[in-house]
Amino acid sequence: MKRILIRNANIVNEGKIMQGDLYIKEGLIFAVGGDLSGYKADIEIDANGKHLLPGLIDDQVHFREPGLTHKAEIYTESKAAVAGGITSYMEMPNTVPQATTLELLENKYDLAAKKSLANYSFYLGATNDNIEVIKQVNPETICGVKVFQGSSTGNMLVDNPDSLEKIFRDSPVLIATHSENDQIIKDNLERYQKEYGENIPPRLHPKIRTWKACYDASKTVVDMARMYGSKLHVLHISTGKEVMLFDKDLPLEEKRITAEACVHHLWFSEEDYETKGNFIKWNPAIKTSEDREKILKGVLDGHIDVIATDHAPHTLEEKSKPYLSAPSGGPLVQHCLPALLEMYHNNKISLEQIVRKTSHNVAVLFEIEKRGYLRPGYHADMVLVDLEDPWEVSRDNVLSKCGWSPFEGQTFQSKITHTIVSGHLAYENGTFHEAQQGQRLKFSRNV
Template sequence: MKILLKNGTVVSSKGKKHSDVLIEDGKIAKVASGISDDAARVIDCEGEFIMSGVIDAHVHLREPGGTHKEDFATGSKAALKGGVTTVLDMPNNNPPTDTIERLLAKYELAKKKMVCNSRFYILGTAENLNDVKKADMACGVKLFMGKSTGGFVIDDATLESFLKNIKTKPIVVHAEDEERIEVRKKEFEGDENPAVHSLIRDDESAYIAVKKVLHLAKKYGSKLHLTHVSTKKELEVLKKFKSKKITAEVATHHLFLNKNAYKDHGNFVKMNPPLRSEEDRVAMWEALKSGLIDIIVTDHAPHTIAEKKESYENAPSGVPGLETLLPLMLDAVNHGQITFERMIEAMCEKPASIFGLKGKGFVKAGYDADLVVVDMLKEGVVGKGGYATKCGWSPYDGWKLTGWPEIVICGGSF
């Protein structure tokens, strides 16, 4: 099927250009003004913007092992609803994705169930370095310096071993210092106020871990990607080590929420790393705009409402975010918090570059037809009409946003 997007404005990191886009056989066939094709289905995009489909490099779709929270079908539908056409799924499942066999099984299952594009990480452990070296189909290797869902924490020797020996794929690190977190847990034992989460997993725990892993990455010339940077202290040390091989991401909740949100949302805004101060939140925006932080992700980590209503100690960490990623950022563009061009770079182009996603991230002839047509004037309310994610809630529920995806095309199909 041919599709012709007429009269739109194509946006990239280089700027905006009034263009038509012709799609054929799942690929972008031509990008130019004045395209005509009698065999194509024509969609008038006058007054709207055409961008690459969003690439979310950090999601937890919970399959296998947690499919009461989310699965490949519901998670990928939530992604497309929010303009995300490619997701990179984390390996902390039950069982974990820590062998080539389990990684391949995930890809096979995704083919049957997912409606968007997907790539999968392999988990790094003390025992599987050789497997990871051979896992060419993995988009990266994930290492946990601090415990999160699944509890897959590694020691310093394992961390160094991976940074020394893995050279062909990104090493993606959750950097929180587990030793400090355990000490802080004892200090605040018995405190059931969810706000204590930001005190237990404090900025120092992030700083210690980030500093350690950055030193090792520099020592070995590793391709390091820091996940969900959330504090000014991390940015200060990142600035000293920043290079083409060292990249970083920020999650939307660290851009749009601060620790004051515990008052109204309690455990529903409990995540790892936790919400930070307003000063930290503002610093994330500045680092994103300057390019110190390379990309924007959701860290989509759904849990059920019932699970989130448990006590602070028992409630799991994580929030959903796939459906709200693009609307939140388009609203930010409308409010002058970031340029449209920088947003495209951070959500489409840079993720494709960092993780080697060929044919993704750009609106160019020959690239995959993963496209989003957005209406920057459209107003909407988060949650109105329900959610596609299985968990059925959002920390942004009720937020009024301007700028929404109007049409989402993935692989040349609606």
């Protein structure tokens, strides 16, 4: 593998920003900080004026392969992720077929080994009747088990209370939940269908998938996790009320119950449905500006532990359908970091907090082996950004296979210039170097 020397970078790592060099050898970080010009390098990158961050670890993406490759593929979406500074991802099981057996799960790992430009892991999908499969999971090789409490696009709904209880009692790995109360949603939908028929406007999405549906389901799994001592991670918190279900005072290493915020819930609010319509239709729904501010506060004060994307692309044709027919979800991996850096420019979050919530904390929470920090001996996953190089999002520069973005027309002040994945310079000023694939994530867990 090529030796890489990054010179004169502003290194953002472990709560500090320092100027110095970083040296990569044999895929690992060999040295960090100070003048490292004495080291021999095959590639030297002048990072003067730029900031070097650990690569983002996205704990929730939908790359749609196998079975839904008209929407997205592991290759196209991992490429978009790398261009967005995401060096590792954890992908969801609601593909076709659904990844609810260990054999089907390993098939996805085989695909990624051939096609993924970023490092990868895959969740096993929980169902009402696959608890024996869940028990067989090796905690060192799989990121977690995904439980859908609420109906979403192509999901495997766990709606049997006894099944849910068994999963929380017996899962040997972290349980990640999509928490929405399905009955509340169905009741709301029925009411609005009586009023609007088939012509429900997208702005009513948060009135159908309400704060109460989210809070009720999140509280259910939090209470269950406390009962059984489960390792629980509640995904995409979308309401201010949910934030207070989580502990902000415990060190992350000691938490058994954690939470995630997604970039779209930190950026958009219900006012944006008027202009964006179905293109910001996600499950759970984007809600009020007050919810948005409370979620951000939860990120900053420690109630919410990580930031992710819930990248979930659909075709332009699918998203252009009427509300009831348009699927929920959209592409985000390419624009998550630029959006967070825009929030930094607007004094909403610090660079150190961005790194903590997108890299450090994800590595700690999932107990990922030697990733998430810029430390000697760690895998060389990192992203170099220019904070003062504005660019506009357009369909011409969207890399996800679906070809659109909810950020179209947005000018971001910061640009990603280089992304290094497991010691390989995978992206450089708009050019991809695809000679090396990403690696399967490993987990240092007590088995």
